[in-house]
Amino acid sequence: MRQRFRKIKAWLSSLSYRTGLYVLAVCVLFYAVSFAQMLLPISVAAKGILWIIFFGLAKTAQYSALLILGKAGIESIRRKLRKNTD
Secondary structure, three states, X not given: XXXXXXXXXXXXXXXXXXXXXXXXXXXXHHHHHHHHHHHOXXXXXXXXXXXXXXXXXXXXXXXXXXXHHHHHHHHHHHHXXXXXXX
């Protein structure tokens, strides 16, 4: 099992910076959907199930994006965000 996780981590790390940004955007989308679905007129149990599903997908996308981008990619995003706020 550990070897399988290492293979997945190596594969994610080999993806491009742009792919990491797309996965990060999907992460934000899943976070928005996980909380926005609370406004739907459905049962509390269904809302809870949907929240678990979408929040889990958001967390998975978040950690996948972190693996894809790596430390250098995260620093690059931070520099760009600082530049835009100045």
